[in-house]
Amino acid sequence: MFLKSQNITVRREGSPPLSFPDLSINTGDKVLLLGPSGSGKTTFLSVLAGLLRPSAGEVFIEDGDFYAMSSSARDKVRGQNFGFIFQTLHLLPSLTLAQNIMLAADMAGAKPEAGRLDHLLKTLGLTDKAHRKPDALSQGEQQRAAIARAVLLRPKIIMADEPTSALDDDNAKAVMNLLESQAKETGAALLIATHDGRIKENFKTIINLENQMPKNNKEAA
Amino acid sequence: MNAASLAIASIRSRPLHAALCTAAVAAGIALLCAVFLFSQTVSSGFARNAAGIDMIVGTKGSPLQLVLSSVYHADIPAGNIDAHDFEELQRMPQVRQAIPLALGDSYKGFRMVGTSPDYLKLYNAEFADGKTFAAPFETVAGANTGLKVGDKFAVSHGFSANSDDVHDAYLYTVIGVLKPTGTVLDKLLTTPVESVQQLHAAGHDHHEGDRHGHDEAEEEHEEHAAHHHEDEEMDEDQGHEEDHHAGEHEGHDHEGEADLAHQITSVILKVRSPVDLMNLPRKINESSDLMAAVPSYEMARFTKSLGIGRQLVVVLGAGFVILSALMLWATLSSGLALRRYDLAVLRVLGATPRRLSATVIAEALLISGAGALAGVILGHGIAYTAVLSIESLRGLVLPEVLLMPQAMDAGFIALGLIAGVFAAFVPSLTAARTDIAGLLARGRA
Known part of the structure; x- marks a missing residue:
């Protein structure tokens, strides 16, 4: 089992505690985290990725307790094993497209295999845009660049936060195809958090998150 | 990245x-x-310009003025001292070397310094051309003066570049030109002390000057004096003030002239040991009409005041x-x-x-x-x-x-x-x- 969570609860000041169902993901799995906005999808992803220590519960990564590690060890594990795609993409505006993709390797302190960047640029049709700044790219090109950045280091899991919700049907389908093909190529698990019901059909494993905001849940064990 | x-x-x-x-x-x-x-x-x-100058001795007054005028040639001297004082200083056991300085004249703003060839050695000066002065009215020019060997010129009284009080009864001849030293020497003209003394002795008694002051002067000098005879009327007019000033000395005319001929402005001293640097100024200041100033000390005080x-x-x-x-x-x-x-x-x-x-x-x-x-x-x-x-x-x-x-x-x-x-x-x-x-x-x- 690559990634496992148990009894996760997150309490934040000024909002009711969020409890999340247990989860276990293996490499090659495709999991959909479906829930309306406010259900804590991004918070759950943050906890799973080692970015937010839960108030209660555990996260295991390759059978190791993720939050028992030092914070810099967590940063390293995340950098090398997780690929992230954000809804708003978050390409750094001051860097070129190629620099933005390479950022994944630079920040993780790792080197991609030789030719990996060129291969990705070619596969995603970005070769001639490599030295442009994000401002000079179309939305679709930015989306593809963000995917390239997420899979650069052949992560064991690709986490995407609302990758399709801002897109029309055709583009949503194209992005899902791309994510699935890249996950398959790199042998990574795919974990997508969304409220976008259109992509349900792509997944066998669907985890529904309730809108926990209005409720006053009792603390989970 | x-x-x-x-x-x-x-x-x-x-x-x-x-x-x-x-x-x-x-x-x-x-x-x-x-x-x-x-x-x-x-x-x-x-510091570089005062290197080798342990002490400067001159007439009583402001020690800073003495240092500025006699070491850096940036101020006017307060007065003169007797040449006998120089000899006495020279005889003091603590003194390793004494170099006389006689100031008062300039050429185009470059000061004429009556001194000994040791003064040039103080700045490790090397000759670009010519040789050092030996006889009166021979002069060695600093690198920045623009003069060359063989040039002849008259100096004017005072240090201003546009003074019209010209001692044109005497002409100096450039006998050597120095390489640049990066010191004040570059803008000085140096000559034997006797040149300045003779010039001033003569200057204070114009009429006698031509006859009397020339026993040692070169022929070209006579020539020059003759050459300028047509100007003498003007000279006399200008000389009136000086005559008047010199009037009180008239009774002992000869003696007064001897005094002027035996005055210098200051003396550069090198002492034998650092202890003398401490004690000698006190001794000089207490026991004579002279004042001793240590340039490094005065300049430290001066820069502190700035x-x-x-x-x-x-x-x-x-x-x-x-x-x-x-x-x-x-x-x-x-x-x-x-x-x-x-x-x-x-x-x-x-x-x-x-x-x-x-x-x-x-x-x-x-x-x-x-x-x-x-x-x-x-x-x-x-x-x-x-x-x-x-x-x-x-x-x-x-x-x-x-x-x-x-x-x-x-x-x-x-x-x-x-x-x-x-x-x-x-x-x-x-x-x-x-x-x-x-x-x-x-x-x-």
Whole structure:
């Protein structure tokens, strides 16, 4: 089992505690985290990725307790094993497209295999845009660049936060195809958090998150 | 993509902010650098010109005036002393060497110094042409005077370049020209003491001068006097004041002339031991009509008295540096506020908090380092211009030194970098504490 969570609860000041169902993901799995906005999808992803220590519960990564590690060890594990795609993409505006993709390797302190960047640029049709700044790219090109950045280091899991919700049907389908093909190529698990019901059909494993905001849940064990 | 290149990318994204901060750091460092370089150059210039001069002895008065007039040739002498005093000083057991100086005349603003050839050795002077003076009215010209061997000229009384009180009864002949020494010697004319004494003895008794004062003078001198006979009427008119002044001496005319012929302005002394440097001035000051001054001590007092103006500029410069650090702080903080989502992305991609701090610190160091470098270059320029534009420093101070890097430059660049680290301290902690999960959950700010 690559990634496992148990009894996760997150309490934040000024909002009711969020409890999340247990989860276990293996490499090659495709999991959909479906829930309306406010259900804590991004918070759950943050906890799973080692970015937010839960108030209660555990996260295991390759059978190791993720939050028992030092914070810099967590940063390293995340950098090398997780690929992230954000809804708003978050390409750094001051860097070129190629620099933005390479950022994944630079920040993780790792080197991609030789030719990996060129291969990705070619596969995603970005070769001639490599030295442009994000401002000079179309939305679709930015989306593809963000995917390239997420899979650069052949992560064991690709986490995407609302990758399709801002897109029309055709583009949503194209992005899902791309994510699935890249996950398959790199042998990574795919974990997508969304409220976008259109992509349900792509997944066998669907985890529904309730809108926990209005409720006053009792603390989970 | 390391901390530095991320920092450069960040600077590029807000060039105006970065430029303003760089300019502020540069302004502060430039002020500090200019002040310290200027005073260092001036005091090393003073020290270089007084090298080998342990002590200067002259008539009683202001010791600073004595040093300025007789060592740096930057002030007028207060008065003369008797040549016998020179002999007495020379005989003192503590004195290793005594060099007489007789001042009072100049040519086109270049001072004529009656002295001994030892004075040239004091500055390790080398001859570009000709040889050292031996007979009266032979003169050795400094490198900046523009004179060449064989030139003849009359000196005028006083030190002003446009004096019309010309001693044109006597002509000096240039017998040697010196190579540049980088000292005050470059703008001096040197001659035996006797030249000055004869000239002044004659000058105070014009009518006798031509007949009497010339027993030792060269023939060309006679020639010249004859040549200028047509001017004599004017000379006499001008000479009236002097005649009148000399009137009180009329009773002992001969004796008075002998006195004038046996006066010098001051004596440069080299002592035998450092202890003498302490004791001899006290001894001289207590037991005679003479005054002894130690140049290094007087100049230290002098530059100290200039300290208030200097302190003001130092305070101003330090204020600028502090202000620039605060500006940089504000810029980094507002930059972080704009980029906090970027920072969160970097964390998600695996960057450690320390790495984000390093990026912020690198940005601060790049800006403050560039500012400090520009400030040091600017400071050199300011100090160079200042030295060039102050007339009385010409010859005393070598401005070329200011066009080369100095040891203290490293200190100023370090100061700029320290300001940068100070400015980055809080912002770098802020960057390290970026609340990633919260930012991601809220979406792009």
